[in-house]
Amino acid sequence: MPPSKSCPGRNPGQAYLKLISQRALALKKDKTMDKADIENRFTYHAPKPGQPEIYEGIREQAKSMAFNLVGPCPESRELSLAITKLEECVFWANAAIARAK
16 A cells, blocks of 8 residues: 555554554543543443433423424424434433433
């Protein structure tokens, strides 16, 4: 593979690996995201008693909002984005509950 024009003497794979290494070092210095935080973010959290009911309530509220949006809004990219953001809202709200210590 010929050397990359953006990194003379290196191929793109080497440049990518160097960038990843630099980011990993920066992550170690960042006190807001440590190993425990990463473990918590990427670990399955089984529902605790009472949580399934909370999740259901959040989903019901979001579903109601979705119907409120779909009614008056014309089919469009903007409506699609609004519904997607609503789904993201449900996801992050549920994640906040599930990941709480």
